Amino acid sequence: MKYRKLLCLAATVGLVVTAVTGCGSKATETSEKATVVAETISPIEEAVSEEQEVETEVAEESPYLYPVIGEREVVDGKIQSYLTGEWTDESKANRRPIAVSIPNQKSCLPQYGIGNASVIYQVPLRDNLTRLFCLFEDFDDLDRIGPTRSIRDYMVYIGLEHDAIICHWGSAVYANELLNSDMVDNISQATAGIDNPTPGAFDRYNRSGSYNSTDSAYMFVDGMMSGVDKQGYSWDYSDTFEPKFLFAADGTEATYDDAESATKIWPGKEGNYNTVGAYFEYDEATGKYAYYEYDKPLIDERTGEQIMVDNVVFQVCYSEERDDHGYLIMEMHGPQTGDGTMYFFTNGKVVKGSWQRMNGDEKPAKYYDENGNEIVFNQGKTFVCEIWDKWASSITYE
Numbered sequence: 001m002k003y004r005k006l007l008c009l010a011a012t013v014g015l016v017v018t019a020v021t022g023c024g025s026k027a028t029e030t031s032e033k034a035t036v037v038a039e040t041i042s043p044i045e046e047a048v049s050e051e052q053e054v055e056t057e058v059a060e061e062s063p064y065l066y067p068v069i070g071e072r073e074v075v076d077g078k079i080q081s082y083l084t085g086e087w088t089d090e091s092k093a094n095r096r097p098i099a100v101s102i103p104n105q106k107s108c109l110p111q112y113g114i115g116n117a118s119v120i121y122q123v124p125l126r127d128n129l130t131r132l133f134c135l136f137e138d139f140d141d142l143d144r145i146g147p148t149r150s151i152r153d154y155m156v157y158i159g160l161e162h163d164a165i166i167c168h169w170g171s172a173v174y175a176n177e178l179l180n181s182d183m184v185d186n187i188s189q190a191t192a193g194i195d196n197p198t199p200g201a202f203d204r205y206n207r208s209g210s211y212n213s214t215d216s217a218y219m220f221v222d223g224m225m226s227g228v229d230k231q232g233y234s235w236d237y238s239d240t241f242e243p244k245f246l247f248a249a250d251g252t253e254a255t256y257d258d259a260e261s262a263t264k265i266w267p268g269k270e271g272n273y274n275t276v277g278a279y280f281e282y283d284e285a286t287g288k289y290a291y292y293e294y295d296k297p298l299i300d301e302r303t304g305e306q307i308m309v310d311n312v313v314f315q316v317c318y319s320e321e322r323d324d325h326g327y328l329i330m331e332m333h334g335p336q337t338g339d340g341t342m343y344f345f346t347n348g349k350v351v352k353g354s355w356q357r358m359n360g361d362e363k364p365a366k367y368y369d370e371n372g373n374e375i376v377f378n379q380g381k382t383f384v385c386e387i388w389d390k391w392a393s394s395i396t397y398e
Contacts, residue, residue: 121158261348
């Protein structure tokens with residue numbers, strides 16, 4: 001408004017000058033005064049205009065809490081991953097990921113290949129069990145992944161957030177209609193209720209030790225790749241794909257300095273997460289969170305290394321039992337029934353906020369702080385715990 005007023009004043013002075021030009025010495029005097037006024041106004045206008053330009057530039061450069069990765073570009077054959085934000089071979093980062101259902105009850109440990117997962121989800125299975133759902137974009141050097149087990153419909157909806165090809169050994173009956181729909185590209189063992197299975201992708205593996213047949217069920221990568229071709233699935237991301245995570249730009253660390261410290265975190269000290277003894281510990285030296293189950297580090301059998309991630313999310317979802325067997329229904333959209341509570345952990349800090357997924361099955365959930373700012377993730381791997389709201393009060397961190 002200041003800029004507009006100054007322009008109007010200058011215009012008014014101009015009109016006065018024009019009107020009195022032919023009226024003798026007074027006109028000349030007025031003209032000289034008008035010239036002085038105009039010359040005085042001009043640098044003010046310029047300063048105000050420059051200030052506005054600076055403000056505009058700042059707003060355009062920092063729409064988020066931290067600088068973030070913008071439009072992706074290929075550099076020396078690499079491009080930044082949708083799942084980690086890290087520079088990855090273009091052939092892998094531009095290829096749809098696979099999402100694999102992996103059991104984590106004590107009898108089946110350790111899992112093979114899990115360390116290659118870019119994103120790990122953990123979901124309630126029943127009141128006393130959880131299951132992992134792991135997203136891989138880097139699987140070319142793996143011969144197998146697993147063990148693998150059945151899938152739930154809310155896990156399928158997670159896979160759709162990432163436009164993933166969904167891999168599983170069977171399913172709960174409630175997931176079959178969704179799995180058999182045109183919406184989902186899935187690779188499944190031949191089990192009841194699956195219309196177009198891919199049995200060539202799965203087999204039992206003779207594990208050393210005393211493992212039952214269920215805990216020896218694996219997906220073999222070559223068979224999965226052949227199955228994708230036979231099913232006619234595309235490896236290209238959908239034209240409507242939208243990345244789930246907002247990553248900090250190169251050279252930027254989302255430190256959240258003003259947030260509360262949280263270096264040891266439990267997704268639940270009661271209920272299903274307590275059953276598996278799940279917790280994370282922050283390692284300040286590496287800036288990563290080490291994951292534990294059953295009071296031991298969760299290890300990838302292939303590498304012998306513990307699962308370490310850069311970001312952790314606790315996403316609280318309304319859930320309820322849908323039958324006498326304890327199968328759950330879980331709210332993965334909205335939220336409409338639950339309150340959408342979310343906790344985000346990175347850099348040894350915790351940011352409280354909410355999650356939203358309002359734009360349909362093919363769009364991802366997004367995470368926001370209490371002021372409505374979208375959460376900026378640090379580049380690297382992420383672990384998301386979907387938490388039954390029944391047990392949300394037992395979320396703990398220190």
